[in-house]
Amino acid sequence: MRTVGLIVEYNPFHNGHLYHLQQSRKLTSSEAVVAVMSGHFLQRGEPALLDKWSRTRTALEAGCDLVIELPVAYATQAAEWFAYGAVSLLEATGVVDSFCFGTESGELGPLLQASEVVANETPAFKSILKALLQTGISYPSAYSSAVAGYLTKQGHASAAQFPFALPNHTLALHYLLALKRIGGSMEPFTITREKAQYNQAHVSDSQIASATAIRKLLLEQRSLNEARPFIPDSTYRTLEQEWLAGRCPISWEPFTKTLLHSIITHSPTQLASLHEITEGLEHRIRNALPKLANQQFDEFLDILKTKRYTRTKLQRALLAILLGHTKEDFTAAKLSSGIEYIRVLGFSEKGKLLLRRMRKSAKLPVLLSAARPPQPYRYLELDTQASAVYMLGMPGGESSNEALFRDFTERPITID
Structure with missing residues (x-):
């Protein structure tokens, strides 16, 4: 069963995500989809709008077959370690043949070329990066400029003209660098991000809006109905249920x-x-x-x-x-040693078949709960702590003991 991997936050799952999921399956000729998803806190250093189990349900109902959790130790990091953790987990399942990510251009060639050239981060590359950081610009901007500068020095002037600084290009480059550094066998694919760009705060299409714009509708205008045109019905149902129960939307x-x-x-x-x-x-x-x-x-x-x-x-x-x-x-050193387990958040009937295959193919222990792991895992401990803190922020008074320790009692979300 050919399987494609996706690296996601689904905060919340919207029509653009649905397009990415469907196109990824089509482009890679895959029968199944595995999503590695951030938990309760996300890459931009903010809490998720919905808890991770609700977001898992929206992913499964939209067509994902297996959802695994990216630990908070990687989920809240800048591009390098976020990508390293996510790509490592997909590779560790032993069932993912390819992975597909969205980019502004839909071009893979320049990104692959750059990943080959800068993967080892030679002293010459580090020197360029250090000089750029000393000018006072942010690390992401400095890194993208350093990549372009180093490519030029290595005789790849045409590739150096590629807009590495665009947000999805930056992430994509780090996905490919991570794949190379772990010696992964998954085949990378990319599709063009359509109609709404990353972090675009305004709505410019009748059906597609960025997660940022949708969150703005939900958090600032407190309007679930205004967000409805941009999200699948399954996401709307979950949002409505959690909203009425007073468990969302969550903000800082x-x-x-x-x-x-x-x-x-x-x-x-x-x-x-x-x-x-x-x-x-x-x-x-x-x-x-x-x-x-x-x-x-x-x-x-x-x-x-x-x-x-x-x-x-x-x-x-x-x-x-x-x-x-x-x-x-x-x-x-600790982050590069990788994640020691695979935490399953949910699965479909097809996902259940993937889990059976993973019993033989997975390179790490597969956990269906945070309770009684085969050994103490520090990153799992950080995840359970983060979940408890997240529950303290629930607007509906969900900070009961049952909610605080939900990580230890919640079984994976399943759908037929």
Whole structure:
């Protein structure tokens, strides 16, 4: 059974995601789809709109066959480690033949060429990157420019003209770098992202809108009906159910007081020991507290933001404070050693067949629950902690013991 892998957040699952899923299956001639999906906290350093089990259901009802969780240790990282964790997990299943991602151009050639040239990150490449970072630009911008500069130096001037700095191109390059570095056998494919671009905050089409624009409708306008044209019926049903139960939509705001408490009760030295807190950011964060007028998260971000510290960088740093993620757990050595297990969030009937195959083919233990793993897994521990923190932010009073420890009792979501 030929199987394609997708790397997703589904925050929430919308018509653009459905197009990507269907086209990926068609382009790769696959019978089944495996999605590796972020859990309760996402790559841009923010909580998911819906809990991971609700998002798993929307994925399965739209056509995914098996959904596995990307641990929070990788899901909340910049492109390099986000990609490394996701690609490694798909490869580790032993059942995924190919993986497909969306890009602004739909071109794979220049990305493959760049991944071949820069995979080893030679001293010459690192020197270009260091010089660019010293100009004060953000790391993603510096990395993309370094790739173009190094390609030119290596005699690949035409490939250097490719717009590596576009968000989906950046992620795609890191997917291919990860595949090369782990020695993976999956075949990469890409499709053109249609009609709504990544992080596009406004609606420009009658049926396709970015997840950012849809979240804006749900969070700012508090309107489920206005989001309806851009999401499948199955997503609408799940959103409606969770909305009426008071369990969504989730944003940063419910966590703000807990975040401020953590900042207040940590010294600058203690803050500096946390992941993503670099270059004196701990002092900037502490010094921003007296300037807060309303103790709102967006207000806090506006005070902190600079050319060097982008909104996404700051959200990841503040999330590390909220979740207590230390530098010790996020060293390059630990992250490059990879994930030690495959956590299943849900499956279809076809997914059940994939799980049977994985009993023989998977390179890692397959977990159907966080309860009683075969051995202690640090990244699983971080996931269960993150889930409990997420439940504390539920607007409908879902922070009961049952909700806080749902990771240990929830079985995978299944559909017929």
